[in-house]
Amino acid sequence: MMSAGSGSPSRQRSTNNGPVSDAGFVLDVRSFGRRPGTMRELHRTATEHERLGLDLIAIPANAEVELDLQLQAVSEGVLVTGTASGPTAGECSRCLEPFTDHVDIHLTELFAYPDSTTEQTTTDDEAYRMVDDLIDLEPVILDAIGLELPLQPLCTPDCAGLCPECGVRMAIAGSDHGHEILDPRWAKLASFGSDAPGTGDPAEGSTNPNHPAASASDDAESRSENLEEK
Structure with a gap:
């Protein structure tokens, strides 16, 4: 289960609430002037104030996310490609120990112009929209990270989990750990x-x-x- 904000559909966040300024995950593309072929590269560090991810692993609240993007104007909107990278914190699904990691999210999304053919022929769940020539990347990252992160995260690929008899972590139990089981x-x-x-x-x-x-x-x-x- 993904978590962010109130849990409303992520693709509707930009259209319902509307981004307010060119900062963080919000990108101002007014300078593009709807001229197809106009391109710009963007490198930015944004702070995510809400937890983004799944139940057992996510980008924690107040973490810094590195944006390395390319914005290109096309006939129907602005195409955003690149990566968003950030730290993750989670709980191992085998041994239940907390651990940290890193995730790189690859983005390729079209943000449709208002009144464009794409905007008129798609629903909010099918395509992202621009609001007042501003792009909100947060719902894009929320959707992408839900597919990128594992449903059953592990602290290490070879984690042996817990002893089924006493519950001790096998990583610290030692090779001679065992229990005599009587039929x-x-x-x-x-x-x-x-x-x-x-x-x-x-x-x-x-x-x-x-x-x-x-x-x-x-x-x-x-x-x-x-x-x-x-």
């Missing part, structure tokens, strides 16, 4: 063996007349007596 089908037998008297020597039970060892001994003596009588 529940034998658990009661193990308990019975530990509670039974004696050392387990069959001869120990020979003093009990009902013990198999005692019965065998009595049978042997009886056969010996019968032989002597004969």
Whole structure:
């Protein structure tokens, strides 16, 4: 799930609220004068005041985002291409540890002129619009970062996660970490063996007349007596 502001559709942010000045993620293209072929390069550091991204990983609030863009006027609007780069902060989906990283977002978006054919034949969800010759890049970055960031981020590609028995991080548990797991089908037998008297020597039970060892001994003596009588 992406997060930014109130959660309203990102493509409508420019058309509903309208950017106010040439700063941050807002670009002023009035100097283009709707002349196709007019081009300008832009390098800017913008501060994002809201968290942009997914539940487990995002560009954090108040982070600096580097913009490296090319703006080109075309017949239907202004084509914006380039990259937006910024730090990310997240939580590993395996071991649940916080970690930081970096993301590069590649942008290629057309911002339609008011009353252009593109503006008249598309909906707000299909194309971005310009407002008063200003371009708001924030909804573009919001849409792009949702596709760029992983749904299940990892602190390292080979993260082993947590021990399923005790919950310790396997990265710090050591190679000899393990647990003796007793098959529940034998658990009661193990308990019975530990509670039974004696050392387990069959001869120990020979003093009990009902013990198999005692019965065998009595049978042997009886056969010996019968032989002597004969």
